[in-house]
Amino acid sequence: MDSMHDLGGMHGFGRIVPEPHEPVFHAPWEGRRFALTSAVPFAVPYCDDQFRPAIERMEPSHYLKSSYYEKWYEAVVRLLQERRVISAAELDGSAPPAQSHALAVRADAVLPAIFAGASQARPEAKVARRFSPGDRVRTRATMGAGHNRLPRYARGKVGVVDSVHAPFLVADRNSIDDQTPETLYTVRFEASTLWGTQAPPGDTLSLDLWDSYLEHST
């Protein structure tokens, strides 16, 4: 999906404005909103690879204008509605909330869940490992209309495999409930390959790319 989220290398967004002494949450409702989006997937399971496309489907200028927690909030509401867990009428208060069969995460389970994480590695999976460190690889030139994690700026580009990792679920497929894993590689690109000859020689950029994102290059 070549949506507004794929910002790498775009011009026109101006200066970066750090906020001095930025608090974790700017107001109680911001913390509450973060907590809601964190707690919901325990009751209504969805993974990041389903959550992210829900964000990516936001209307582009709204995407640019909204804060990140706001994006999360909208994505959660969208996912809950699409899965018919919640209705528009329940949301706007015109219908009383119907009891769901899902199980809310208990307060005492939260910290253990945070510290356990949610790894998408599948170390035991038998999968192809077509590339080795030092191999020159070319990334796919085009991606489809579905969710994927190959930024536009790195398509059809030649880099070198830096390291080989475990098999991981592939974002593209996992977003549509296909949990076939693939080997993940860290691939290093010369900055000049990505941005042209003005880029300082020797500067590099690395991305983590699944096996099917790559082909051998000369």
Add this chain to the structure above:
Amino acid sequence: MDSMHDLGGMHGFGRIVPEPHEPVFHAPWEGRRFALTSAVPFAVPYCDDQFRPAIERMEPSHYLKSSYYEKWYEAVVRLLQERRVISAAELDGSAPPAQSHALAVRADAVLPAIFAGASQARPEAKVARRFSPGDRVRTRATMGAGHNRLPRYARGKVGVVDSVHAPFLVADRNSIDDQTPETLYTVRFEASTLWGTQAPPGDTLSLDLWDSYLEHST
């Protein structure tokens, strides 16, 4: 410049909404605004290749939200200010307008100027013509931070030269007052080259590309 204007192939903009019986101008001020942006370059010469980058420098979400005549209006004001033809104080009314030395286009010169056009072809120029119809060419993989007319979706892509045109001023250079022309070619790409294998076989897309945008391909 990889700004918000380079929209080709992006997802998320929704349905196209034609306006039934759309008038040429929706209100008198819209016609007036169009006319202003059309008349000013006669007095303060700038070409489309300088006008467009002024639009492309708009803040991205503002770019998306504003109508096209609004973009023109802002670009004209920006160019006039950058060239010190008009001051912020004159614009906001806090200083009286100072008489300029530029010559406004006369009413009786407008129609002849419209019908004459403003060709950027330089048919007599002696320039390289490295490619011929039928040649396979690859477009440049990266463009710099300057103005250019090679959309991101068509970078590093292989197509076939369909036709060869006259030498034309090159947008990139013309935007910075370098009027060295180059041969222009129409290059045809398979849709699947640009968008992937989901694209219907046989569908194509054509772009008009200057000599330096291309290299020979196998």
Add this chain to the structure above:
Amino acid sequence: MSQGHDHHHDDEEHGVALRVKALERVLVAKGLVDPAALDVFVEAYQTKIGPRNGAKVVARAWSDPAYKARLLTSATAAIGELGFSGLQGEHMVIVENTPETHNLVTCTLCSCYPWPVLGLPPVWYKSPAYRSRSVREPRKVLEEFGVVLPAGKKVRVWDSNADLRYMVLPERPAHTAGWSEERLAAIVTRDGMIGTALV
């Protein structure tokens, strides 16, 4: 623009109108524009330069094989024969729809459009939706415009990114045999010459 005529919208529009008027006043006072010249620009694109010009070109091409041949090889000159020329049409290319091929014109980078034959572009042509989708999913776009192509017909998209300006020559409908040029011109639509309609 015609939508959402609520109070907020009217306020906004009023603000823009005032800003435009203020700029005109300053530019006139500085001697950079002549209000009478502005009138000529507005009137030219409201009355002289619009899709009726393109329709005449199409009708002539449908009626006169020799003209059509000139139009397809030397579009700018052939269009000039009918008195149409100038800004944003200095280098015209006519792309012909055939039983095998449907053509669609767009401009993804801005709003390039063949003014001498089609006038100023409609708002939708300049919208992010059309600009983003026309190149990537032209068949879906055509469907939204009500154009369903027969299976096997190829789509050619022309992204007007440089100095050439494109206009589509639609297929002449079968039922128009013997029609006068004037009658033919009356059925040719702006969208037909962009490629978002069949005629």
Add this chain to the structure above:
Amino acid sequence: MSQGHDHHHDDEEHGVALRVKALERVLVAKGLVDPAALDVFVEAYQTKIGPRNGAKVVARAWSDPAYKARLLTSATAAIGELGFSGLQGEHMVIVENTPETHNLVTCTLCSCYPWPVLGLPPVWYKSPAYRSRSVREPRKVLEEFGVVLPAGKKVRVWDSNADLRYMVLPERPAHTAGWSEERLAAIVTRDGMIGTALV
């Protein structure tokens, strides 16, 4: 967020606060979330999980060569030794700044960030400005943050686009010889571990 506290902004903020409260009410009523669990999430990231964790990792690596070796080869496990683990840090990679190389971490596609060691990302890290520019002109970005690199130092950018999460191990400042881990940890900043500061 701290800027522009005008009336309009306050209104908007009030609207968001109400919407969040309304959603919480509905989700609680439906049995999808437990308000007490929400409290735990908020508290965890306000008090337990933040850049002080990462600073401890850095200070340990600066003080203990064997730990540093483990950290650079098996980052997740080495970070786990200090009790930090979990969501958005399941597969950690530590990238070491050296006299030859400066590292910068970003996420152009969303907001990936190593939560167990750095907590939740600051607003600027998630901004279009940082996401668009960090990969294309990292040196200009660093300059804006006040980091001017000596000539010849290479920049390596890490765009966290998949399952790995990156943290920078800054160079230990020369003047800190003999300092305790606690004292060292106190000088390590969040930005130093993102790469937008030297320490």
